[in-house]
Amino acid sequence: MKKVAIIGSGFSSLAASCYLAQAGNNVTVYEKNQTIGGRARQFKKDGFTFDMGPTWYWMPDVFERFFADFGKVPSDFYELEKLNPAYRVFFGTDDYITIEHTLEKIYAAFEKEESGSSIKLQKFIDQALDNYNIAIKDLVYRPGVSPLELVTVKAMLKISQFFSTISKEVRSEFKNPKLISILEFPVLFLGAKPSKTPxxxxxxxxxxxGLGTFHPKKGMYSVVNGIKSLAEELGVIIKTDQNVEKITVENGKATGLIINGVKVEADMVLSGADYHHTETLLDEKHRQYSEKYWQKKTFAPSALLFYVGFNKKIENVDHHTLFFDVDFEKHSQEIYDAPKWPDDPLFYASFPSKTDTNISxxxxxxxxxxxxxxxxxxxxxxIREEYFEKIMDRFEKITNQEVKKYVIFKESFCVNDFVSDYNSYKGNAYGLANTLMQTAFLRPKLKSSKVKNLFFTGQLTVPGPGVPPALISGKLVAGLIEKEQRN
Structure with a gap:
């Protein structure tokens, strides 16, 4: 039985811990914060509950596949509800498109906006389904070790799609700017501009x-707690308030961690913490990637978040509501091309208490x-205060209601908090963007090339940003560790 020490308790770390414990390892997870979940932590105040990080539950099949690996189903741990509508997108005052819970209704919504667009959308979604079957059932479950992983017959048929972009494909078929925005929006979860995303x-x-948007009862943190329950059932030990200060290396092998000044020995070390930060826990000679390497990479955005308790029910919004009433392209440029605080930011609002009575x-x-x-x-x-006022003024105008005077409290979370709470490089919120040159085997590796028995998982390595990819990343790295143990 090998002793595996895991740094961090985000989705990828918790997933990996389950696979490694199932394989017979002695697994301990060390989390620097007081509660587990990494970016998917929870915040509670005055009877209100907030998911601090991910709020969208997409790709339910990935969660099902994860739990099935342990003879379980998601409903063993949490209750899911499919949202209808999935979300609403505002383009101005009283000007919005609602995305409902079936393809037929979405086709109808597109057709209403642009004649003939429903036929084009059906064709686009058929192609997207084909890509989904190749990506989610095959390619993303490959560990990013070699370019040959992309050389499958099916993937080769799609090779041209790695050299075109989402933006080109969408704009070649659709002319209505509202429909273009809706079709380009999902790739924001991948952390890159649509014009840079394959x-x-x-x-x-x-x-x-096609699959829709779901809500786990009591929020996304119920998924964290579900995976924690599974991990502990498999024998994983989870410890909080454990600040890892160094990864110890002897004769080119990881031998353990120094945590709060105390050495903890391990046969294998796996980090689900920020990849850049993890390498700073090593002596420089043991690091794979230089500061210059990280500086050249395209990182996904950071975020300014507000968690707000309101003393009334908010009207004219859905559980998930997007505000695209300003220039999408200009805001993108202010994130990626000429970084600055945006003049007129797009923003997203979530009101989980619309669906879930447990939340407020x-x-x-x-x-x-x-x-x-x-x-x-x-x-x-x-600056945080300035932007709160800015989006609240727009929110009130667009949704035709007063809300500012009903604020009981607000808590904010931004760049500095991502750095202090998660050791996040430059305070990024989602990891490395999935651009062409940062896809699959071109991402930072799951296995260290400099230190034996040292591994990485999470959003800066394969497959990339997002909760479903994090679960997959945990599975991939556990597979590499087991392979290492057999050799």
């Missing part, structure tokens, strides 16, 4: 329209607001 990633559109006291509403930002921006309280 067309193959249209499988995200199938995840969105009766007659009140829990609101989560998110503004995507360039990582590494100066983050000071005055």
């Amino acid at each position: 067309a193959f990633y249209s499988f995200m559109n199938y995840a969105d329209f 006291p009766e007659g009140k509403e829990a609101g989560i607001f998110l503004i995507p930002l360039a990582p590494g921006l100066d983050d000071i309280p005055e």
Whole structure:
């Protein structure tokens, strides 16, 4: 029985811990914060409950596949509800498109907006489904070790889609700017501009329209707790308030961790913490990637988040509501091309208490607001306050209601918090963007090339950003560790 030490308790770490324990290893997870979940932590105040990180439950089949590996189903651990509508997108005051829970209704919504677009959308979604079957049932479950992983007959048929972009494909068929925005929106979960994201990633559109959007009762944190329960059932030990200060290496092998000044020995070390930060826990000679390497990479956005308790029910919004009433392209440029605080930001709002009575006291509403930002921006309280006022003014105007005077409390989370709480490189929220040159085997490796028995998992390695990819990343790295143990 090998002793495996895992740094961090996000989705990828928890998933890996389950697979490694199932294989007979002695597994301990060390989390620096007081509670587990990494970016998917939970915040509670005055009877309100907020998911601090992910709020969208997409690709239910990936969760099902994960639990099936242990003879379980998601409903053994949490209750799911398919949202209808999935979300609403505002383009101005009283100007919105609602995305409902079936393809037929989505086709109808497109047709209403642009004549003939429903036929084009059906064709686009058929292609997206094809890509989904190749990506999610095959390619993303490959460990990013070699370019040959992409050389399958099916993938080769799609090779041209790695050299076109989502933006090109969408704009070649659709002319209505509202429909273009809706079709380009899902790739924001991949952390890159639609104009830089390979067309193959249209499988995200199938995840969105074809599979739908779900809500786990009591929030996404119920999924974290579900995987924690499974891990502990398999024998994993989870410890919080464990700040890892160093990865110890002897004769080119990882031998353990120094945690809160105390050495913990291990046969294998796996980090689900930020990849860049993890390498700073090593002496420089043991690091695979230089500072220059990280500086050249395209990182996914950071975010300014507000968790708000309202003293009334909020009207004219859905559980998930997007505000695209400003220039999408301009905001993208202010994230990726010329990083700055955006002049007029797009933003997203989530009101989980619309669906779930567990989330807020009766007659009140829990609101989560998110503004995507360039990582590494100066983050000071005055700027946070300025942007809260900015989006609340727009929110009130667009949804025709007063809300600011009903705010009981608000808590914010931004670049500095991503750095301090998650050791996140430049305060990024989602990891490395899935651009062409940062896809599959071109991402940082799951296995260290410099230190034996040292491995990595999570959103900076394969497959990439998002909760379903994090679960897959945990499975992939566990497979590599087991292979190493056999050799």
